[in-house]
Amino acid sequence: MSVLFFELAMTAYLVVAVLFMVYLAGRSETLTRACQVGTVVGFLFHSLALGQQWIAGGGFPVTNQFEAASFFSWTLVLVFLVIDVRYKSHVLGAFVVPLAFLSVLSAAFLRGNVQTIDPGLRGLGLTLHTSLILLGATAFCLSFAAGIMYLIQMRLLKSKHFNALYHHLPPLNACDWLIGRGVLVGFPLTTLGILSGAVGAKFVWGSYWDFSPKQNLSALIWAYYLVMLVGRYTLGIRAKRAAYMAVLGFVAVALSFVGLDALMGETRHF
Amino acid sequence: MNLIVVGLSHKTAPVEVRERLAFKATQLGEVCRQVTDQSAADEVMILSTCNRVEVYAVAPNVDDGFATVSAFLSRCADGMDVKALGPHLYHYPGNDAIGHMFRVASSLDSMVLGEPQILGQFKDAFEAALNAKSTGMVLNKIAKKAISVAKRVRTETKIAENAVSISYAAVELARKVFADLHHQRVMLLGAGEMAELALRHLISAGVREVVLSTRTTENAHKLAEALCAEGGPPVRVVPFADYAAILPEVDIVLCSTGAPDYVIGPKQVSAALRARGHRPMFLIDISVPRNIDPATAHVGDAYVYDIDDLQSVVEANLEERQAEARKAMVIIDEEVDTTARWIRSLEVVPTITALKGHAEAIARGEVERVLNRLPNLGEKERKLIEGLGPAIINKLLHNPLSSLRKEAQERGGRDMVETTRKLFALPDEGAAGDAPAGGDDE
Incomplete structure (x- = not known):
C-alpha cells in the first residue's frame, strides 16, 4: 500500500512538473490553479506514504536512502506550498516540483536495494542527525531554485528579451532574498546536523571525526555555506555571485547525498 | 425601444x-x-x-x-x-x-x-x-x-497590464529588478522632460529617496521644491560635479542630460557596484545622444536601458494588448447578447400588462356579479369566491405569458404579440398607453 501512495505522489509530481513547463512557455495564468491543486494532491499522497512507512518501520522514516530522499522531497514540496500561500510565488513550483519529482524518482530506484542501517546505529541520535541534515538540504535546495531563477531572469533582463518566462519569473531582488533566506535557515540546520552526527559517531565508533571522504565533503560544504552566509554582508556575495554560489553549493550537496555512496561503495550511511 | x-x-x-x-x-x-x-x-x-x-x-x-x-x-x-x-x-x-x-x-x-x-x-x-x-x-x-x-x-483579460508609455516602462523594468521600490534611492541626472516623468512615476511607486543633479543647480532646486510641495520622499540636490561620488548610494539612475557624450561609463559603474556590495543597479538613459556608455551593460549586476530598449518594451506591450483586446471582444459579444435579449423582452411588457389587466377586469366583474346575487354569504365564503378570480387567471395565463416572454427574448416576439392582441381583442399598443416601467426586470 505504501508503494501505491508513493507512486501516486510521484505521478502527481510528474504531471505537475509538465504542467509547470507548459505554464512557463505561455503567458496564461490559468494553469497555476491546476498546478497548485496537483501539487497539493501529490503532497497528500506523499504524506500518506510517509505515514505508512513511519508506522511500518516503527520510527521516523529517515532510516535509509530511499526514505531520506522521499522525506527530503516531501519537505521541499511542503516549504514550496507554504511559500506559495504566503508570497503567491507560483513560479517557484516550476523549479521546485521537478526537483521533488527527481528526488522521489531516485528514491524509487533506491527502493530496490534498501540497505537497512546497522541496528546499532539506529535511534534518536541518528534520526535527529539525518532529519537536520535533510532539512538543511531542503533550505539549500530552495536557494538553488531561487539561484536558477535569478540567473535566468538576469540573462533575460541583460539581453532585453522580454518573453513569457520574463513575465513569470520574480524580480531579481526577490530571488536574491530567497537565496539568502535558504542559506540563513539551511546553515544552522546543517551545523546542528553535523554536530549531532559527530556526537553520534563518538558513541558508536568512538571518534567524533574519522576523515572519511564523505565527512570531509560535508565539512567543505559547511565551510562553503559559511562563506556564503558571512560573505553576503561582508564580501558583497549577493545578487549574481550569490546565485552562482547557491547553484554550485546545492550541486555539491546533491552529489554528497547520491553520488558518493555509489562511487565509494561506502559502508556507512549519512 | x-x-x-x-x-x-x-x-x-x-x-x-x-x-x-x-x-x-x-x-x-x-x-x-x-x-x-x-x-x-x-x-x-x-x-x-x-x-x-x-x-x-x-x-x-x-x-x-x-x-x-x-x-x-x-x-x-x-x-x-x-x-x-x-x-x-x-x-x-x-x-x-x-x-x-x-x-x-x-x-x-x-x-x-x-x-x-x-x-x-x-x-x-x-x-x-x-x-x-x-x-x-x-x-x-x-x-x-x-x-x-x-x-x-x-x-x-490583461488589457490594462504592462506599460504602454516609455516613462512607465522604466518603472516596470525597475520593478523586475528590485521588486517593490520602497527601499530604492533614485538619482535624476540632467533635466529631460521624459526623465522627469519617469521620476514622477518612480515616486508614486514609492521610492525611498530622490537625488537630483543637474548642470544648472538652480533647475534642480526648482524641481526639488516642486516635488517637495507635492509630498513624497525626501529630495536631495547634489552639485553636478559630485554625481559620481553619489553613484554607489543610488539604485536607480535616470540619465537625461544634454551632454554630447557619455556621462557614465563602465569603470564608474563597476567601482560603484564594488562600493555598494554588488547590489544591482538599474540605469536608464533617456537622452539622445546617449549619456551612458553602452559598454556599461556588460558590467555584472548593472542593468542598462536606453530609449530604444524602452520603446521596444512599449511596442511589445501594445501588441500584447491587441491580443488581449481580441479576447475582450468575445466577452463583449456575449454581454451584448444578454443585454439585447433583455431589451427585446421589454417589447412584450405592454402586451403582458394589457392582457393581465384585461383578464383581471373580467374576473373582477364576474366575481362582483356573483357576490351581488349572494348577499347572505359569511366572511369566509366571500373571501373564497373573491380569491377564485385571480387564481383562475394566474393558472390560465401562466403558460401564455411565459411563452410570450421567452419568444420575446429569443426572437423579439412581434408575431406573437400581434396574435395575442388579436386573440384577446386587446387595444393597439399606442392606445394602451405606456406600460408601467420596471415591471419585468431581469
Whole structure:
C-alpha cells in the first residue's frame, strides 16, 4: 500500500512538473490553479506514504536512502506550498516540483536495494542527525531554485528579451532574498546536523571525526555555506555571485547525498 | 425601444472638429435635458472626453432619433452645419450601439488601448445624466451593464497590464529588478522632460529617496521644491560635479542630460557596484545622444536601458494588448447578447400588462356579479369566491405569458404579440398607453 501512495505522489509530481513547463512557455495564468491543486494532491499522497512507512518501520522514516530522499522531497514540496500561500510565488513550483519529482524518482530506484542501517546505529541520535541534515538540504535546495531563477531572469533582463518566462519569473531582488533566506535557515540546520552526527559517531565508533571522504565533503560544504552566509554582508556575495554560489553549493550537496555512496561503495550511511 | 449612438471620436474626427463639439463636465446634465427636449429620444446620456463626444439615446424610432440627435449636435458645434459635421459622425442602432457602448467603457475604442481613464469618464457621464434625470429604465440598465462589462474585461483579460508609455516602462523594468521600490534611492541626472516623468512615476511607486543633479543647480532646486510641495520622499540636490561620488548610494539612475557624450561609463559603474556590495543597479538613459556608455551593460549586476530598449518594451506591450483586446471582444459579444435579449423582452411588457389587466377586469366583474346575487354569504365564503378570480387567471395565463416572454427574448416576439392582441381583442399598443416601467426586470 505504501508503494501505491508513493507512486501516486510521484505521478502527481510528474504531471505537475509538465504542467509547470507548459505554464512557463505561455503567458496564461490559468494553469497555476491546476498546478497548485496537483501539487497539493501529490503532497497528500506523499504524506500518506510517509505515514505508512513511519508506522511500518516503527520510527521516523529517515532510516535509509530511499526514505531520506522521499522525506527530503516531501519537505521541499511542503516549504514550496507554504511559500506559495504566503508570497503567491507560483513560479517557484516550476523549479521546485521537478526537483521533488527527481528526488522521489531516485528514491524509487533506491527502493530496490534498501540497505537497512546497522541496528546499532539506529535511534534518536541518528534520526535527529539525518532529519537536520535533510532539512538543511531542503533550505539549500530552495536557494538553488531561487539561484536558477535569478540567473535566468538576469540573462533575460541583460539581453532585453522580454518573453513569457520574463513575465513569470520574480524580480531579481526577490530571488536574491530567497537565496539568502535558504542559506540563513539551511546553515544552522546543517551545523546542528553535523554536530549531532559527530556526537553520534563518538558513541558508536568512538571518534567524533574519522576523515572519511564523505565527512570531509560535508565539512567543505559547511565551510562553503559559511562563506556564503558571512560573505553576503561582508564580501558583497549577493545578487549574481550569490546565485552562482547557491547553484554550485546545492550541486555539491546533491552529489554528497547520491553520488558518493555509489562511487565509494561506502559502508556507512549519512 | 432602441438604443442609438450618435457621435464622433479620434477615429472619425480631427481635433479641430472634436474641440468644437466638446462639452464641459459641468454642462453635461443641462445638455442631456436639452437633447431630450429637442430630439426624438426619450432617454439620453452624453459622453464627452478629449477623444470623443457621443450621445447615447433611447428612441422609439431609430431614424428619427439619428436625424434629430445629429441635428442637435450640429447646432452645438459652432460654425458647423449638419453637412459639415455629418461626415465625422457615426450612427449605431440596436446591438451595434450596445456593443459600441461596451467597447468604449472597456477602453477598447480608446486611442491607447486599455487606458484606465475612460471608465471614470463614462461613470461621470452616467452620473451627470442620472442627476439631470435624462435617463430611464433602459439606459440605466445598459449603462450600468457597460460599467460592469468594463470591469469584467479588466479582470479577465490583461488589457490594462504592462506599460504602454516609455516613462512607465522604466518603472516596470525597475520593478523586475528590485521588486517593490520602497527601499530604492533614485538619482535624476540632467533635466529631460521624459526623465522627469519617469521620476514622477518612480515616486508614486514609492521610492525611498530622490537625488537630483543637474548642470544648472538652480533647475534642480526648482524641481526639488516642486516635488517637495507635492509630498513624497525626501529630495536631495547634489552639485553636478559630485554625481559620481553619489553613484554607489543610488539604485536607480535616470540619465537625461544634454551632454554630447557619455556621462557614465563602465569603470564608474563597476567601482560603484564594488562600493555598494554588488547590489544591482538599474540605469536608464533617456537622452539622445546617449549619456551612458553602452559598454556599461556588460558590467555584472548593472542593468542598462536606453530609449530604444524602452520603446521596444512599449511596442511589445501594445501588441500584447491587441491580443488581449481580441479576447475582450468575445466577452463583449456575449454581454451584448444578454443585454439585447433583455431589451427585446421589454417589447412584450405592454402586451403582458394589457392582457393581465384585461383578464383581471373580467374576473373582477364576474366575481362582483356573483357576490351581488349572494348577499347572505359569511366572511369566509366571500373571501373564497373573491380569491377564485385571480387564481383562475394566474393558472390560465401562466403558460401564455411565459411563452410570450421567452419568444420575446429569443426572437423579439412581434408575431406573437400581434396574435395575442388579436386573440384577446386587446387595444393597439399606442392606445394602451405606456406600460408601467420596471415591471419585468431581469
